[in-house]
Amino acid sequence: MKDAGSKDHAALAAAFNKDEEHVDWHDGALWFIREKRDIASKNIPEWEQLREAASAIKSNVISNLHTYLLQFEANLTKNGIQVHWASNAEEHNEIVYSILKSKEINQMVKSKSMLTEECHLNEYLEERGIEVINSDLGEYIQQIDNEPPSHIVLPCIHKRKEEIGELFHVHLGTEKGLSDPTLLTRVARKHLRNIFLTRRAALTGVNFAVAETGEYVVCTNEGNADMGAHLSDVQIASMGLEKIIPQKKHLGVFLRLLARSATGQPITIYSSHFKKPRKGQEMHLILVDAGRTTQLGRTDFKDALKCIKCGACMNTCPVYRKSGGLSYHNTISGPIGAILAPNLDMEKHADLPYASTLCGSCSNVCPVKINIHEQLYKWRQVIVKEGYATHTKALGMKAMAWTLSSPGSFNTAGKAGRWVLKNVPFIANNKFNPWYRQRDMPDSPKESFTVWYEKNKKDDLSK
Amino acid sequence: MTFQNSRERILEAVLKNQPELQAVPDISMFRGSHENAVQKYLDVFKSIGGAVFLVDGISSARTLIREQFDITKRIVTTLPFLNDIAEVISPDIDPHTYEDAELAVIKAHFAVAENGAAWFTEEVMGQRIIPYICQHIAVIVDAESIVPTLHEAYEKIGTGDYGFGAFIGGPSKTADIEQALVLGAHGPLTMTVFIIQ
Numbered sequence: 001m002k003d004a005g006s007k008d009h010a011a012l013a014a015a016f017n018k019d020e021e022h023v024d025w026h027d028g029a030l031w032f033i034r035e036k037r038d039i040a041s042k043n044i045p046e047w048e049q050l051r052e053a054a055s056a057i058k059s060n061v062i063s064n065l066h067t068y069l070l071q072f073e074a075n076l077t078k079n080g081i082q083v084h085w086a087s088n089a090e091e092h093n094e095i096v097y098s099i100l101k102s103k104e105i106n107q108m109v110k111s112k113s114m115l116t117e118e119c120h121l122n123e124y125l126e127e128r129g130i131e132v133i134n135s136d137l138g139e140y141i142q143q144i145d146n147e148p149p150s151h152i153v154l155p156c157i158h159k160r161k162e163e164i165g166e167l168f169h170v171h172l173g174t175e176k177g178l179s180d181p182t183l184l185t186r187v188a189r190k191h192l193r194n195i196f197l198t199r200r201a202a203l204t205g206v207n208f209a210v211a212e213t214g215e216y217v218v219c220t221n222e223g224n225a226d227m228g229a230h231l232s233d234v235q236i237a238s239m240g241l242e243k244i245i246p247q248k249k250h251l252g253v254f255l256r257l258l259a260r261s262a263t264g265q266p267i268t269i270y271s272s273h274f275k276k277p278r279k280g281q282e283m284h285l286i287l288v289d290a291g292r293t294t295q296l297g298r299t300d301f302k303d304a305l306k307c308i309k310c311g312a313c314m315n316t317c318p319v320y321r322k323s324g325g326l327s328y329h330n331t332i333s334g335p336i337g338a339i340l341a342p343n344l345d346m347e348k349h350a351d352l353p354y355a356s357t358l359c360g361s362c363s364n365v366c367p368v369k370i371n372i373h374e375q376l377y378k379w380r381q382v383i384v385k386e387g388y389a390t391h392t393k394a395l396g397m398k399a400m401a402w403t404l405s406s407p408g409s410f411n412t413a414g415k416a417g418r419w420v421l422k423n424v425p426f427i428a429n430n431k432f433n434p435w436y437r438q439r440d441m442p443d444s445p446k447e448s449f450t451v452w453y454e455k456n457k458k459d460d461l462s463k
Numbered sequence: 464m465t466f467q468n469s470r471e472r473i474l475e476a477v478l479k480n481q482p483e484l485q486a487v488p489d490i491s492m493f494r495g496s497h498e499n500a501v502q503k504y505l506d507v508f509k510s511i512g513g514a515v516f517l518v519d520g521i522s523s524a525r526t527l528i529r530e531q532f533d534i535t536k537r538i539v540t541t542l543p544f545l546n547d548i549a550e551v552i553s554p555d556i557d558p559h560t561y562e563d564a565e566l567a568v569i570k571a572h573f574a575v576a577e578n579g580a581a582w583f584t585e586e587v588m589g590q591r592i593i594p595y596i597c598q599h600i601a602v603i604v605d606a607e608s609i610v611p612t613l614h615e616a617y618e619k620i621g622t623g624d625y626g627f628g629a630f631i632g633g634p635s636k637t638a639d640i641e642q643a644l645v646l647g648a649h650g651p652l653t654m655t656v657f658i659i660q
């Protein structure tokens with residue numbers, strides 16, 4: 001897998017920004033989806049009430065998760081689905097491997113699942129001689145390019161069609177230079193149909209898991225999850241603990257919000273409700289913690305567990321649109337990724353909460369009303385307090401705290417700043433100051449606000 | 464393989480960390496209007512790339528199916544009235560054997576005006592794989608079965624028992640390559656709905 005190495009968001013974004021025309025295209029493509037979301041949401045007069053309801057249902061879920069997990073497990077068992085529990089990625093991968101091994105299966109087809117990306121399941125199984133093929137078109141493209149997805153709904157949105165055409169030429173033997181999206185999709189359809197027909201095992205993700213009935217819902221537009229599942233002898237579903245909802249009727253709320261928020265569609269083409277194995281088929285479901293119970297205990301950050309993975313926060317984010325999903329060096333990118341990732345590894349992801357302007361657009365479009373931008377701000381404070389901020393950032397913040405806490409030093413610093421900008425601007429405007437890289441410093445004002453205010457207050461009184 | 468300790472460890476951590484109980488909200492106020500439900504369905508379904516015909520009876524649907532599709536190819540169905548042009552799906556044979564199905568004709572339990580989707584359980588599909596593996600799908604929907612929104616839909620489904628059920632709302636699609644919409648990703652290339660008045 002291509003790796004971001006030790007580069008942080010800023011460095012990876014800078015690399016993405018080298019091709020300005022491509023950045024403009026990426027920016028526009030994602031904004032177009034944001035606009036489609038706006039149109040779809042405005043067609044529903046009770047949209048805001050639906051968001052409220054979805055958020056409140058998820059609040060209930062995370063506050064009553066223990067009961068729901070037990071209820072869900074009991075109902076799955078009653079329905080004939082085998083339940084497994086995994087504390088972390090390693091356990092999850094081991095469970096999948098042991099299921100396949102017991103059936104002597106060495107090839108599996110997989111539909112979109114960010115959880116298995118997070119667990120690096122494909123690499124784990126490949127090391128043990130099991131081939132996995134991602135069947136969602138975008139994920140398939142990312143897999144043949146040895147790259148992780150850059151967006152949770154549109155995995156290869158950062159790629160141009162010519163790049164995809166070249167990948168198909170190398171891996172699927174298409175004519176060189178072929179880049180028409182319809183023709184490329186037809187080639188993938190034919191190739192993957194043969195995969196579906198020959199694989200005995202299929203793994204899917206889970207969008208919603210209903211505690212009341214022990215069924216789970218998988219949403220796709222391509223039909224790939226169903227093609228894999230209904231042709232398999234062994235069907236496996238992997239889900240994070242937070243995917244539970246209390247009752248089936250709550251699906252009405254979530255399915256009205258999900259696709260409209262994600263792509264502006266009224267519903268995904270397929271919303272499949274899996275409840276019992278097909279005759280002669282085996283079904284397994286793996287409940288995965290992998291940091292979720294820790295997040296549940298973080299008062300300020302627990303609400304991130306409400307996420308239904310629609311991607312709306314990415315499409316609207318000015319930083320995401322201009323830096324690309326891969327610059328977040330985390331499976332889940334964008335604003336939601338930036339508040340989920342530090343929970344898993346604060347040191348590795350200390351840069352992500354800073355990859356934001358805190359404009360709040362993400363929170364405004366979130367269908368379950370997660371306070372994303374507030375959590376980004378709160379993570380910054382935790383990261384500095386725990387000592388994970390970069391040296392320059394921490395130093396700068398300390399200096400600022402000292403300056404702002406004393407009127408004397410504030411006045412002195414102000415005078416010094418104005419003098420510098422006026423007389424020796426190159427001290428601030430140089431390549432060692434990261435703030436200046438894409439900006440120009442303003443002209444120095446003649447006087448400070450304090451001085452101006454004192455003068456005008458007197459003028460006012462004399463009137 | 465099951466990590467027994469993991470189950471206990473996870474449940475213990477959840478119990479310890481979950482916040483104070485918040486009530487489940489009432490969602491009974493979400494209701495759609497039955498007014499113009501059929502017209503709304505027609506508009507929405509066309510907008511998502513589906514084809515739809517309003518017909519006066521199943522014999523008109525049969526005539527249209529003969530006109531619209533290549534009936535020399537394999538056509539499968541769960542509907543006995545089509546037995547002159549289609550073979551009846553067997554629930555017991557290997558699903559892989561339907562790989563060459565050109566057209567599947569099945570009947571939905573009901574459809575949803577607001578999103579264009581129709582609800583099927585495996586009994587009306589014949590087999591779970593049918594609506595996905597065929598190249599084209601045609602669906603019969605009774606006009607009076609159309610509900611306004613998903614809220615009425617789930618009320619109708621209730622806790623009804625099924626092994627597998629699905630909302631299907633249009634031909635399979637993808638826009639993964641440069642956001643260009645392509646109909647016919649892995650599932651059917653087209654979806655045609657016949658609304659029987």
